[in-house]
Amino acid sequence: MSTSPPPPGDLPALSQAGAGSADDVRELLGHLSQQWDQQRRQLARQLHDNLGSSMTALTMHLALLTQQLPREQALLDRSAQMKTLLMNIISTNRDMQRRLWNDSLEFLGLHAAISEVLAQFREQHGLVARLSLPDEDSSYPIEQSALLMAALEQGLQNVIAHASASEVDVIVDDDGDQVMLTVRDNGIGIGQHAFARAHHGLRALQARASYLGGSLRAQAAPDQLPGTWVTLILPRSSPPAGDAPH
Known part of the structure; x- marks a missing residue:
């Protein structure tokens, strides 16, 4: 029928x-x-x-x-x-x-937590890893700090798994209205098949970013430069009601 x-x-x-x-x-x-x-x-x-x-x-x-x-x-x-x-x-x-859980987020702040992760990354993988942070170590809701750290770790994992890169840049910008984390490398790019393998982790981060009113994207470097950029943008606002840690 x-x-x-x-x-x-x-x-x-x-x-x-x-x-x-x-x-x-x-x-x-x-x-x-x-x-x-x-x-x-x-x-x-x-x-x-x-x-x-x-x-x-x-x-x-x-x-x-x-x-x-x-x-x-x-x-x-x-x-x-x-x-x-x-x-x-x-x-x-x-x-x-x-x-x-990286307790540096709560006791030392986001700058210290990111610096610690990147120092461990350099030591373990021997890559050039540069870090650019705002002058002021601003305070963020724990949900935003946790997501910023998760995006950093996912970006660094992608570099090791797919990029064949020799250099990594981690950049944090905060203009008072939003905070942006970028992980960029000079590798070959993750490519379509590699992107599919990393897709679940990126989709989960995208869902978390959307839940907090932000966005996350992974894309080829602009202007025909080598490498991949993973960028997370979050508004400088409170987390959704009812989801603050207890």
Whole structure:
């Protein structure tokens, strides 16, 4: 049994319904991303407050016990092994905390957090990575700061995965009305197939940016220059009502 196409007069309504559904999906993705950020932030704090403090206390107790041990080499070696194990656990815990949530955002500000990420990027990958920041380290809602950091990390990941670049520039501009983060490289560009592989991460960031009233785009460098630019723009405004962290 065949069905007839909708009358021409119904097409705008169908188009509007489709657009409305897309907007709903973007809003849902943005909201879920905000909730996920809050959960990551809470988990990182729990790791710091509970596991981190316990490991520090164990290290202190071990040091006291070691002072009371007989000067037998086997016992001293075992104590040194236990200390090394504890130090490894503490280091792993700190790394997990940083991966979940960069607390530099809250305690040191956006400039320090971006500088830290870029310094680690230089050390790990050996690329030239330049940073340009506004003179003033402005304060942003935590949702905006988290998204700026996520866009930075996604841009740097794309450089390593797809660009074959030797230089990266990270630029933050703030004119008082909006803040703009740009990650640009001098590589071959991510290309259509590589863009498809990075597409999910970029789409999630686009949804989060849209949810906060901003935009994110990835595009080839202008004026036939080599490389790719990832640019996030956010308004200097409060986050959506009801989504502030608790």
